[in-house]
Amino acid sequence: DHICLVVEPLDWQEVIDSGVFTVKEGPVPRFGARGSATSVYVLDPDGNTVELRWYPQDA
Incomplete structure (x- = not known):
């Protein structure tokens, strides 16, 4: 149903606001x-x- 990537600490709001990703949840x-x-x-x-x-x- 999805893949999971463990990442280093992120500024989540920066990731969301970047527009690079379509955020589904979180x-x-x-x-x-x-x-x-x-x-x-x-x-x-690809929509995954x-x-x-x-x-x-x-x-």
Whole structure:
């Protein structure tokens, strides 16, 4: 249904405001295999959903 990329710390608002991505959802808190994270879901140029996920404990 989507792919997930773990990213370095981002200024989420800058990503959203850049206009480079079509944002579907986020930033939203999520929990996964590595613990709590913040995610933004965007569409790539082909219309695929990509989750950009940041784990604060990795900072």
